[in-house]
Amino acid sequence: MSELIKMSLSDITTSIFDGKHGDCTNQEGSGLYFISVKDLREYDIDYTDAREITPTDFQQNYSRTNLENGDTIYANTGDTIGKSLFVKDNPLVSKTSFQKSVAILKPNTSVIEPRYLYYLLKYETPRLRKASSGSGQKNLLLSTMRSFEVSVHDRLTQKRIVAVLGAIDDKIRNNIHINDNLSYQSDMVA
Numbered sequence: 610m611s612e613l614i615k616m617s618l619s620d621i622t623t624s625i626f627d628g629k630h631g632d633c634t635n636q637e638g639s640g641l642y643f644i645s646v647k648d649l650r651e652y653d654i655d656y657t658d659a660r661e662i663t664p665t666d667f668q669q670n671y672s673r674t675n676l677e678n679g680d681t682i683y684a685n686t687g688d689t690i691g692k693s694l695f696v697k698d699n700p701l702v703s704k705t706s707f708q709k710s711v712a713i714l715k716p717n718t719s720v721i722e723p724r725y726l727y728y729l730l731k732y733e734t735p736r737l738r739k740a741s742s743g744s745g746q747k748n749l750l751l752s753t754m755r756s757f758e759v760s761v762h763d764r765l766t767q768k769r770i771v772a773v774l775g776a777i778d779d780k781i782r783n784n785i786h787i788n789d790n791l792s793y794q795s796d797m798v799a
Contacts, residue, residue: 613760621721621761622714625754626674627685628707633666641667642701645708646689649682652782653694656701670706674713677702679723683730685749686710690741691734695727695778712754724775725767733759 618625633643643660662670676682678699684692689710696702707713714730716723730737740757741747762770 613762615758616720616761617755618714618757618759619755621717621726621759623717624715625712625751627709627712627751628674629666629670630709633660633662633670633706635660636663637661639663639667640704642705643667643670643708644705644711646684646686646692646710649684649692649694649711651694652778652785654682654696654699654701654705662706667704667706671703674707675715676705676707676713677715679716679718681714681716681723681727681730682707683712683714683754684710685712685741685751685754687746687748690738690747690749691731693727693730693734695724697724712749712751714754721761722764722767722771724771725762728770728774729759729761733757 629643639661641662641664642654642656643662643666644654645660648655648659676696678696680696682694682696684690686709699705714726716726721729737749737754737757738747740753741749742753761767
């Protein structure tokens with residue numbers, strides 16, 4: 610049986626940042642996105658109604674979060690705390706920035722499998738919600754996230770967990786895409 614090691618999230622990530630703490634100027638058609646929690650789906654970012662912003666605002670925000678495939682996106686505000694997704698095969702990552710209600714966790718790949726971090730955060734969401742603070746709307750502060758202790762499996766066990774759960778998630782994700790395409794095609798015929 611695998612032994613679990615206690616580590617903080619800052620021990621298993623290279624960075625944990627949230628998005629911009631202010632607003633951006635909209636620029637329809639810029640192709641540079643300012644994503645909020647409402648744009649997060651279980652397996653993808655939905656760009657359909659996402660805000661597009663000016664290049665200046667985008668550069669200021671993107672340099673902070675620098676989204677990449679292999680990162681985990683984690684909502685850290687209000688009732689949406691814990692809404693998350695693993696960024697995989699997203700061709701728009703270099704054109705995606707975030708509002709402050711979304712945290713980006715970059716895995717330290719010398720310690721943790723990227724997708725294992727995502728599954729670990731999903732598992733720990735009830736505890737992370739309890740760690741949030743605020744009298745009106747709860748917020749999961751970045752400092753709280755960074756110091757939050759988790760139990761981590763060894764690398765071989767991490768890979769096994771990711772192989773099983775990842776295969777299931779990939780199948781679900783593919784089925785969602787197939788259903789979306791079929792729905793779109795049926796709308797085109799009607």
